Amino acid sequence: KAGVTQTPRYLIKTRGQQVTLSCSPISGHRSVSWYQQTPGQGLQFLFEYFSETQRNKGNFPGRFSGRQFSNSRSEMNVSTLELGDSALYLCASSNPQGGETQYFGPGTRLLVL
Amino acid sequence: AQSVTQPDIHITVSEGASLELRCNYSYGATPYLFWYVQSPGQGLQLLLKYFSGDTLVQGIKGFEAEFKRSQSSFNLRKPSVHWSDAAEYFCAVRPKEGGATNKLIFGTGTLLAVQP
Numbered sequence: 001k002a003g004v005t006q007t008p009r010y011l012i013k014t015r016g017q018q019v020t021l022s023c024s025p026i027s028g029h030r031s032v033s034w035y036q037q038t039p040g041q042g043l044q045f046l047f048e049y050f051s052e053t054q055r056n057k058g059n060f061p062g063r064f065s066g067r068q069f070s071n072s073r074s075e076m077n078v079s080t081l082e083l084g085d086s087a088l089y090l091c092a093s094s095n096p097q098g099g100e101t102q103y104f105g106p107g108t109r110l111l112v113l
Numbered sequence: 114a115q116s117v118t119q120p121d122i123h124i125t126v127s128e129g130a131s132l133e134l135r136c137n138y139s140y141g142a143t144p145y146l147f148w149y150v151q152s153p154g155q156g157l158q159l160l161l162k163y164f165s166g167d168t169l170v171q172g173i174k175g176f177e178a179e180f181k182r183s184q185s186s187f188n189l190r191k192p193s194v195h196w197s198d199a200a201e202y203f204c205a206v207r208p209k210e211g212g213a214t215n216k217l218i219f220g221t222g223t224l225l226a227v228q229p
Contacts, residue, residue, distance in 0.1 A: 004156075031215050043203065043219035056214040090156055092215075100207075100215050104149070104157040 002027065004093050004105035012111045018079040021108045025072050025093030031055075032074040033102060034066060037088040046089075049074055078110075086112045115140050117206050119220035126194050127228045134189040134223050136204030144206040146187040147217070148178055152200045160202075163187060174198070199227045 005024045013019050025032050034046040045058040049068035066076040072093075078085055088109050092102035118137045126132055138144060145164050149157040161172025168180040178189045187204060204220040 033215055033217070035217075042221050043205075043217075045216050045218070048215055056216050058216075092157075092217075094215050101147075101159060101162055102215055102217060103159065106156040109154075 004091055004103055006089075006091050006105040006108050008108060009106065010109045010111075012113065013081050014113050015081055015083060017081050018077060019081060019110060020075055020077045021089055021091075021110075023074045023076075023091030023093075023105060025074070025091075026095075026103055029093035029095045029103075030072050031094045031100070032068055032072065033092045033094075034074070034076050035090045035092065036060075037090060037107070038084075038086070043090075046076065081112045083112050086110060115208065115218070117204055117218050117220040119202075119204055119223050121223045122221070123224045123226070125226040125228060128196050129193050132189075132191045132194045132198070132225070134202050134204075134225070136187045136189065136220060138185050138187065138204075138206050140185075140206065140208055140210075142209050143180075143182060144208045146178075146180060147205040147207070148172065148176070148187075148189050149203045149205060150174075150200050151203065151222075157203065160189070194225075194227055196227045196229065199225055201225070 007022045031050045033048040037043045048056040052068045063079045068074045088107045090107045092104045094100045094102045116139045147162045148160040160176050161170050163180045201222045201224045203222045205217040
C-alpha cells in the first residue's frame with residue numbers, strides 16, 4: 001500500500017505570495033492532519049480534517065487554511081506569506097481501524113524569500 | 114500545563130553501545146504515547162506506540178519503550194546502536210481528553226549521533 005504523498009516536495013516563494021500544498025493520504029485513511037516543523041518552534045499542529053470537516057485547529061493565524069476533498073485528499077493554503085512561514089510542512093493520515101495512529105508523508109519544504 | 118519533555122537535546126553514543134532516550138509527559142490522564150524518528154530531510158517514521166496493556170512495547174528496528182505511569186515517562190531504548198540509527202527522535206502524545214482528535218503534541222526532539 002502506498003504511503004502518504006505530498007506535493008510539491010520543495011517550493012520557493014516570495015513574501016506576500018500565497019501557496020497551496022497537497023497531501024494524498026494512505027488509501028482508506030479518512031483523517032488528515034497537518035504540522036509545521038521549524039528549528040525554532042519544533043513540530044506544531046496546524047489542523048486536522050476528517051470526512052471533509054475540520055475537526056481541530058492549532059494556534060496559527062487565519063492566513064493558514066485547509067480543506068479536505070471527498071476522496072480524503074487534503075490541501076493547505078498559506079496566504080500573504082511571511083519569512084517566518086519557511087518550514088517543513090508535514091501531512092499525516094490515519095484511520096479508526098488502525099487505532100488512529102498517524103503516518104507521515106515526506107513533507108513539503110517551503111522557503112519564503 | 115500539558116507538555117511533553119525530552120530533556121536531552123543531543124546525545125552521542127558509540128556504535129554497539131546501548132541507548133536510552135528520555136520522554137516525560139504532563140497530562141491529567143495517561144495519553145496515547147508514540148515515538149517517531151526523522152532522518153535528515155525526511156518525514157517522520159513511527160517506531161512504536163503505547164495505547165494500553167503491556168507497559169513494555171516493541172517497535173521496529175530493534176527499538177523498545179517502557180511506559181512508567183508513576184514517573185509519567187515513556188523512554189525509548191535499544192540494546193545495540195547501529196550507525197544507521199543516527200537521526201532525530203521525537204516523543205509524541207495524543208491526549209485522551211478533548212473529544213475526537215488525532216492531534217499530536219511533540220517533544221522538542223533528541224538528536225542522536227553515532228560514533229564509529
